[in-house]
Amino acid sequence: MMAPQLALALLARGFAPDIYTAPYGSFMQELIDPESGAARWGAQFALVVLTPFDIPEWPATFATADEADAVAERVAKQLLAACDNFRASSRAEVLLDNFHAFPTRPLGNVGARIAGDRNNFIRRLNVKLGDLVPPGIHLIDTAELSARHGVAHWHDARLWNEAKQPVSFDMAVEYVQTVAGVIAGALGASRKVVVLDLDDTLWGGVIGDAGLSGIELGEGSPRGEAFKAFQQYLRTLRERGILLAVSSKNEPSNARLPFEEHPETVLRLSDFAAFRASWDPKADSLRAMAADLDLGLDSFVFVDDNPAERELIRQSLPEVAVIDLPEDPSEYAGALEATRWLEVARVTDDDRTRAGQYQTRAEVRALAETMDLSAFLSSLDMHAQVAPIDGVSLARATQLINKTNQFNLTTRRLTESEVQGLSHDPSVCTMAVRLADRFGDHGLISVLIASHRGDAVEIDDWLMSCRVLKRGVERMLLCRLVDWAHARGVSELRARFLATGRNELVRNLLDDLGFERCAESEQGTSYRLGLANFESPQHFITVEREELA
Numbered sequence: 001m002m003a004p005q006l007a008l009a010l011l012a013r014g015f016a017p018d019i020y021t022a023p024y025g026s027f028m029q030e031l032i033d034p035e036s037g038a039a040r041w042g043a044q045f046a047l048v049v050l051t052p053f054d055i056p057e058w059p060a061t062f063a064t065a066d067e068a069d070a071v072a073e074r075v076a077k078q079l080l081a082a083c084d085n086f087r088a089s090s091r092a093e094v095l096l097d098n099f100h101a102f103p104t105r106p107l108g109n110v111g112a113r114i115a116g117d118r119n120n121f122i123r124r125l126n127v128k129l130g131d132l133v134p135p136g137i138h139l140i141d142t143a144e145l146s147a148r149h150g151v152a153h154w155h156d157a158r159l160w161n162e163a164k165q166p167v168s169f170d171m172a173v174e175y176v177q178t179v180a181g182v183i184a185g186a187l188g189a190s191r192k193v194v195v196l197d198l199d200d201t202l203w204g205g206v207i208g209d210a211g212l213s214g215i216e217l218g219e220g221s222p223r224g225e226a227f228k229a230f231q232q233y234l235r236t237l238r239e240r241g242i243l244l245a246v247s248s249k250n251e252p253s254n255a256r257l258p259f260e261e262h263p264e265t266v267l268r269l270s271d272f273a274a275f276r277a278s279w280d281p282k283a284d285s286l287r288a289m290a291a292d293l294d295l296g297l298d299s300f301v302f303v304d305d306n307p308a309e310r311e312l313i314r315q316s317l318p319e320v321a322v323i324d325l326p327e328d329p330s331e332y333a334g335a336l337e338a339t340r341w342l343e344v345a346r347v348t349d350d351d352r353t354r355a356g357q358y359q360t361r362a363e364v365r366a367l368a369e370t371m372d373l374s375a376f377l378s379s380l381d382m383h384a385q386v387a388p389i390d391g392v393s394l395a396r397a398t399q400l401i402n403k404t405n406q407f408n409l410t411t412r413r414l415t416e417s418e419v420q421g422l423s424h425d426p427s428v429c430t431m432a433v434r435l436a437d438r439f440g441d442h443g444l445i446s447v448l449i450a451s452h453r454g455d456a457v458e459i460d461d462w463l464m465s466c467r468v469l470k471r472g473v474e475r476m477l478l479c480r481l482v483d484w485a486h487a488r489g490v491s492e493l494r495a496r497f498l499a500t501g502r503n504e505l506v507r508n509l510l511d512d513l514g515f516e517r518c519a520e521s522e523q524g525t526s527y528r529l530g531l532a533n534f535e536s537p538q539h540f541i542t543v544e545r546e547e548l549a
Contacts, residue, residue, distance in 0.1 A: 001165055002049070002172050009173075009180035013189060024164070027054075031082040034089035043092040044415055045183055048083065050097040050142075051155070051166045052122060059116040061107075068115035068124055076128035083137050091417045093186055093345075094137045095179060097166075098126045100146035103155055135394055136416045138182055138345050145171075145178060181340030187413055188402025191321055191341040192295060193273070194237065195286060197304035198248040198255055202267070203227050204329070208254045218264025226330035231266035233333040238271055240347045243293070245274040247285040247302075252277040282309055283316035294466030296405060296502060301341050303332075345416075346395045377472060377540040380437040384473070384541050386480055389423040389430040389447070396444045397432050400463060405502040408463040409495065409509070410524070427452045429484050431477065435468055435541070442468055448477055450484070450493075456528075457485040459495040466505075472539035478513055479536045480543070492531055498524035513537065 003019045010017045020041045022030040027048055030038040038046060057075055059068040083094040101119040111117030115124075126143050133139055146154035149171060156168035167175045184190055199206045204216030204223045216224040217231075238244050244267070248255050255277035259269045269275065274289040282304075290297050297319040304310055310322050321341050325332055336342075389397045398416040405411060414422075423430045433446040446464040450457050459481070464473060485493060495510055511517070514537075515527035 001163075001169075002167065002176055005172055006047075006176040006179060009176045010183065013180050013184045015184070015187070015189075028082060031086040034085075039086060039089045041090075043090060045095060045186070046083075046086060046090070046092045047095045047140075047179060048079075048097060049166050050079075050099060051160070052099050052102055052118070053160070055099065055122075055125070058118065059121055061116040062114065063116040065115040068121055069128075072121065072124040072128045073132075075125055076132050080129070080132055080134065080137060084134060087136050087417050091415070091421055093415045093417055095140055095182060096129070096133075096137055097140045097142045098129050100142050100154055101151050103152045103157070135346075135391070136420065138186065140175075140179060140182060142175070145174060149174065177340060178343075181343035182345060184340075185343040186345035186402070186415065188399065188404075190343055191301045192299040192403075193243045193245055193289075193293065194234065194301045194303060194336070194342075195245045195247050195274075195289065195320075196234070197306065197309070198246060198250060198258075198277075200305040200329075201303060201325070201332075202231060203258060203262075207258060208250060212257055212261055215258065215262070217258065217262055223329055224264070226328070226332075228264055228266060230329060230332045233336075235266050235271065237342065241344075242342055243273040244271055245289055245293075246272055246276060247282050247289070247304075248277045249279055249282070250277045281312070281316075283313060286313070286317060286320060294406065294469065301336070301339075303336065344399075346399070373470075374540075380439075380471070380540070382435060382437045382471060382541045383544045384436075384476060385434040385544055386431055386477070389419060389432045393432040393444055394420055394423070397430075397447050400444065400447050400465065401461060404463040404465065405500070406466050406505045407469065408461075408500075408503050409459070409506055410461065410498045411463075411500050411503060412461055414461075422449060425451075429457070429481065431480065433464075433473065433477065435471070435473060446473055446477065448481065450481060452485075452488050452490065455490055456492050456494045457481070457488070457490050459493065462495070469505075472541055474509065474513065475537040475539040476541045476543065479539075482531060482534055482536075485531060490531070493529040495527045495529075496524045497527070 003021055007017050007019055020038060020043060022038055030036040031048070033039065055075060056078065057071055059071040063071070079096065083096055086092065087094055099122045101122055105111055105117075105119060107114055107117050111120055114120060122143070129139060154168060154171045156165070159165045159168060181190075196202060204221075204227055205214055207215055216227060218224050218228045234244055246255065256269060256275075258265055259267060274292055276285045276289065278285070286297065286300060286302070290300070297317055300320045302310065302313050302320050302322045303325065304313075305325050310324065313320055314322050321339065323336055323339060326335055387393070394416060398414065398419045401419065402413050422428045429448075429450045429452075431446075431448040432444055433448075435442045435445050442465075445468045447461065448459065449461040450459045481493065493515070495515060497507065497510060499507065510527045513529075515529045518526040518528050520526070
């Protein structure tokens, strides 16, 4: 019953899916048989929908904690091995449900103390799944979803007995929207920036009228505690890589005051990647932020308590996602989370340092304004590591491939499994580039994938984070690729630029690097670069580590 609803939820995210449904009761066979219908169908994603009735082994009711843990580990490994087997045979990403609790408790409250109690065991099993899940398998947290809405509401016993439907009719939409959010996150379609109003959004009252002591924030009032809790939620979003920004109609000094001096504030000025307080229209403010951050407006979520401001952004900037805040600030975090606009498949180390990297970029821009380009680049003391995509870089490389739109020759999207397959192909060169300078480590910032075909090496994917534009990374990478091509005895490089409406930034990249145009068609502009007389372009980057095969 959920396939049509899942298709609709994905359409709302901008994807038009084809869906294959496995035969009844055969999910394990479909996963482990390389010739199964699902494996041969050619899916990008496989959704494994589970209930507690699918758990293949249970501990004895009065088993010890160690015995229950051992069973939980066996079951978790069995399920994950089946999913990993499917990934190997199909190259699909796997979305795996964890388990909701049973709505009935034969042991009552004492079951919380008994390791073999079924709901107690389910908790142990879910923890094991989270601990052991490998790359390319993404957990759908059904346990949390069912707990939030109530297990009795989530699981319809009559519907299960009559039709073996895993989710009640009432909760099916909630489930498929969650799944669609995870798929969208895996394909780079999640949002990156939360733009926040201030008065009655991050604190109660108007700072310009009430002053520092008059706003509601923190202990002492229900509203003040609600606003503080919302700030704590936002701070956690920042820690996992979401950029926070402020757009407020306020005097700049008033807008900054609570972040600088209020004793109960959770957020500080340093937590914001952009901060704009003025009396200009907020649409203008958001456009300027997008330019400063080198991000598209379709990366933004706008959070403002004022309905008129929300409607203005909807009409002026339809690319921006606008959330309708409820009246009660204690519901703000839930309202933002319910949109699933910020869902991601994985949080990488680079995500966790992203906010600091954007602050560093502002310092670099200030320095660039005082020097000529060559002197500026030389002064940065840039060091790069160029290596094949491996288990360490796989998640971040896939994320960059799917989220980078501006510096991207073709904007081809790949799943983690597809990237992993390319990294194991001896005819393919994969480059993952990390960059550091005297201001700090920028993390993994560029990916290049090229294939040896006949007498040429063809560039299939070339993309880079906009936060390190104009540093010469593209010239350094071209030198590395030419070296790889020379080692294989080929005579030229080939590449293609496919205009998408969002990658105008690299329309002339290949021309500037010395490639010549060969042909233009609906499939893009084709280029070639003869290697016989290739001269390395100047750059100011020291390559510290290079491990290309």
